[in-house]
Amino acid sequence: MDIQTVILGFLMTHNMTGYDIRQKFDMSFGFFSGLSFGSIYPALKKMEQNSLITTQFVVQEGAPNKKLCTITDKGREFFQESMRTPLPVDKYKNSFMARLFFFAHLAPDERREMAMAYMDSLEHTQEKLRESEPVIRKHADPFQVLCFESGLRFTEDLKKNIADVLEALEDPGV
Amino acid sequence: MDIQTVILGFLMTHNMTGYDIRQKFDMSFGFFSGLSFGSIYPALKKMEQNSLITTQFVVQEGAPNKKLCTITDKGREFFQESMRTPLPVDKYKNSFMARLFFFAHLAPDERREMAMAYMDSLEHTQEKLRESEPVIRKHADPFQVLCFESGLRFTEDLKKNIADVLEALEDPGV
DNA sequence: TGCTGCATGTAACTAGTTACATGATTGT
């Protein structure tokens, strides 16, 4: 899903600034993909030029002024169309799997260490997910909760997968 | 893992042309990531300039001439170093999950259709994996086989995950 | 006659990233 569609998806329900979008994204969508200011602001600019959104300058006291973005009818149409394009076939990109592919060139100890370090990083990810769980259950819609639960399960499955790999690495025949 | 490291990884065991690399990649690594000629050839050029590889022009009859690439000592060092850099934390990018996140804006029928279409594409992926299985078991090293098996399992787990989502979508409360 | 395989390469494009620049306010 491209950045424009994601932004429009957020604007479907609330008017937001670029800063708000970043925050919302980080909280709810952050384990799927990242979104930096360096991509948000240029995207908003382009979207305004294409009349997918309008912006309203809001003067604030005690905080910097801001630009509140509102989705237009054209923007809603764009979002709906983009939501209905066929899904691409995903590649199962995974940094550890890419390493594993060339494990023959590492020493047995290094292999185990690397697999264990990856397992640790998965546990860390899981912890962070659990921390954000109450906020999501409270503020997200049922599909977003479903999405979150799938993310949890995804991580859990991957951990089991890596545990199996670790076991195989202990086998002196490998 | 960047493209240079992957290419060097292949060259660790065999001298190859850009064309060979593409083929090998597609067969064994293709479900993790893609590699097009448009990135292979510029990468090889850069690697030769940086003395990570040397190339040898091979004149052929009945087939186009080719450039056989050989890894240098510097290339081996580069590969070993790169294999030992800390693994980045992966994002769980998944086109269907990104859609699911905004399912509130689709009609119930559309939601189910999309989930089922994604399930079909996963089954298609699995079929292709099973087709390449005998070739991999025969030619790949034990770690690459482990990698392949993890890929199979990954797909299987994802299918179960999506099946759960589909079930939740049938619930009239969602 | 036209498709597939072998083989290399460039040009234009897509889609992001990080680092930098600016600057007020609030909490420690």
Added chain:
DNA sequence: ACAATCATGTAACTAGTTACATGCAGCA
């Protein structure tokens, strides 16, 4: 005094993609 939060934006860079250009050999 220093960091964090709010807030917007640009510039240089990274890392790839697709489409195009070339051209011979072998097969149906």
